[in-house]
Amino acid sequence: MKCKSCKKNIGKRDGVQVYKKGTDCADVDQIVKYVICKNCLKHGEDFAYCSLCGDEAAFHTSDLVSDGFSWYCKEHKGEIMDDEERESWMDFAGYINDPNH
Numbered sequence: 001m002k003c004k005s006c007k008k009n010i011g012k013r014d015g016v017q018v019y020k021k022g023t024d025c026a027d028v029d030q031i032v033k034y035v036i037c038k039n040c041l042k043h044g045e046d047f048a049y050c051s052l053c054g055d056e057a058a059f060h061t062s063d064l065v066s067d068g069f070s071w072y073c074k075e076h077k078g079e080i081m082d083d084e085e086r087e088s089w090m091d092f093a094g095y096i097n098d099p100n101h
């Protein structure tokens, strides 16, 4: 297989799976057919793992936010919000998890 980004041939084990553009959080159904190489993941600017989703597949960096050190998907962005934002987010999470409404 070939790296989608640099077109180099890569071994099966060195291929990194990628989520479709616009993916909010890790979802195996959103993994696209092509792969990129680890080198492009590490040194390129187009793809990165969400720090909290793990390394199943990489996101397009346009779908991620960075805190300056790590990347997070839209779903996990909540983990890096400041306290005020986190509080309202927690309220919302409590609301949608509440079976009584």
Ligand SMILES: [Zn+2]
Pocket: 003, 004, 005, 006, 007, 008, 036, 037, 038, 039, 040
């Ligand atoms: Zn590559």
Ligand SMILES: [Zn+2]
Pocket: 025, 026, 050, 051, 052, 053, 072, 073, 074, 075, 076
């Ligand atoms: Zn995530």
